[in-house]
Amino acid sequence: MDNAQRAMLDLRAMDELASMDSPYHRLSPLSKFLMTVVYIFITASFHKYDLTGLLFMVIFPLIGYQFAFIPVGTCFSKLRNVIPLVAAVGLLNPFFDRAPLFRIGSVNVSGGVVSMITLMLKGVFCLMASFLLMATTQIDDLCRALRKIHCPKMITSLILLTFRYTSVLLDQVSEMTQAYSLRAPGQKGIHISAWGTFLGQLLLRTMDRAEDLYEAMMLRGFSGEFHYAAGRQSSRLSWLAALITCGAVITARYINIPAFITSLFF
Amino acid sequence: MLRFDNVTFSYPGSAPALEGVTFEVNDGEKVGLIGANGAGKSTLMKCVPGLLEASGTITVGGLAVNRENLAEVRRKVGYVLQDPDSQMFMPKVIDDMIFGPVNYGLSREEAEAGADRVLEDLGITRLRDRYNHRISGGEKRMAAIATVLAMGPDIMLMDEPSSSLDPRNRRALINTIKGLDRTMLIASHDLDMILDICSRVILLDGGKLIADGKAADILRDRELLEAHSLELPLSLSR
Ligand SMILES: Nc1ncnc2c1ncn2[C@@H]1O[C@H](COP(=O)(O)OP(=O)(O)OP(=O)(O)O)[C@@H](O)[C@H]1O
Ligand SMILES: [Mg+2]
Secondary structure (H helix, E strand, O other): OOHHHHEEEEEEHHHHHHHOOHHHOOOOHHHHHHHHHHHHHHHHOOOOOOOHHHOOOOHHHHHHHHHHHOOHHHHHOOOOHHHHHHHOOOOOOOHHHOOOOEEEEEEEEEHHHHHHHHHHHHHHHHHHHHHHHHHHHOHHHHHHHHOOOOOOHHHHHHHHHHHHHHHHHHHHHHHHHHHHHHOOOOOOOOHHHHHHOOOOOOHHHHHHHHHHHHHHHHOOOHHHHHHOOOOOOOOOOHHHHHHHHHHHHHHHHHHOHHHHHHHHHO | EEEEEEEEEEOOOOOOEEEEEEEOOOOOOEEEOOOOOOOOOOHHHHHHHOOOOOOOEEEOOEEOOOOHHHHHHHHHHEEEEOOHHHOOOEEEHHHHHHHHHHHOOOOOHHHHHHHHHHHHHOOOHHOOOOEHHOHHHHHHOOOHHHHHHHHOOOOEEEEEOOHHHHHHHHHHHHHHHOOOEEEEEEEEEHHHHHHHHEEEEEEEEEEEEEEEHHHHHHHOOHHHHOOOOOOOOHHHHO
């Protein structure tokens, strides 16, 4: 299987993950969305040297995955192509910020190294949280929930179509690379001389397919509303869960819990 | 009733794909649309729900197809696309089947009940909760037809409904279609199916209407068919 095809299966498998059942799946889309947004904002707001405080934040997604009955490994295996990109963001920090921050034994640890690690962790934690949301919530349900809180139609339709468009695009890539490799045996990848036409064709074909899909939706009465989505009822329990989680996330931001616990004992 | 009046259409920068096509399909009539590859069958169908904007007039149940009436026209018309991959966009077959009815105001329960009836008629209840990307090409074709039947449209347009179906599914499809009391326009190269279902046949070639008459007459006319790159249906060729 080529890369595009695998990515395709992964993306479609998200739909399958999202239609499983678990306590976390059963929470209302909006409460999950709220938890995820609050978590991402708070995690991103940690100070660049606050490594210990940040480390504690991993606990929230980990608990979430437990309640969703999804092994955390699924997230890393599906996002294996994205995670290095996210992690690479902080790579230059050690070169700019050389002031020593603390010592481990006789080794000086510079501020740059710490901020690099916090930045990487922030990226990875946020990915874990977004993946959890996508893996437990159908895209149509989420859009429906967003419409309920008066999110503009344009934005929800855009989210939906982007999601669908990505799968169409990957579909076309894998179809075309397959067709290509069938007629270019023994060749690895696509020869550089064919790249131009390949990309041009890809663009045209995807646009056609995406248009067909959009037309198929219009023909069946789609008007930017998501009545058709099941939309789990927003139960009191979901809001309670959201409230507790958000409270805990915000507390963890302002109280360094590892330090606090240590201080209780020493 | 479905009326085409002097319908002409050209794709940008090409010769006309439809030229002065005029005919009407009466309420409850099932009409076959035949013609060689590139004759203009799909193009003609796309003009009905306004996916292509043709010159001339098309009327659907007394309503002219134009920008203002588009929503209402689309509500009356069910269209099975030639390519089922473009037709199915939800994760599961059942999600796709209730998409249309719920958009048009049915409750989820009503839509699901309707969908279940259609699945049963077509004999594909086992596909109900399957994922669209994990079913075969023919199964997807059956599911695509089911999504349109579930909307209960007044007028059905079907583009190659029987292609890639095995004999059993093809038979189930033919029986279902025959049992439906709806206005239908069916484009197909499966002339035996057309003969079985349709009372009337329209023959297109090069975007022009060549013949319009009783299915039994046109499909028996070897000379006419061969002159337009078609062959007698198998059941009549002995
Ligand atoms: N998107 C397009 N752009 C330009 N020309 C097109 C396009 N689609 C079809 N055509 C041309 O319009 C004419 C009619 O095509 P159409 O798809 O209606 O044929 P058809 O009768 O449905 O054929 P088939 O039996 O192969 O499905 C053909 O000559 C075709 O080349
Ligand atoms: Mg066609």
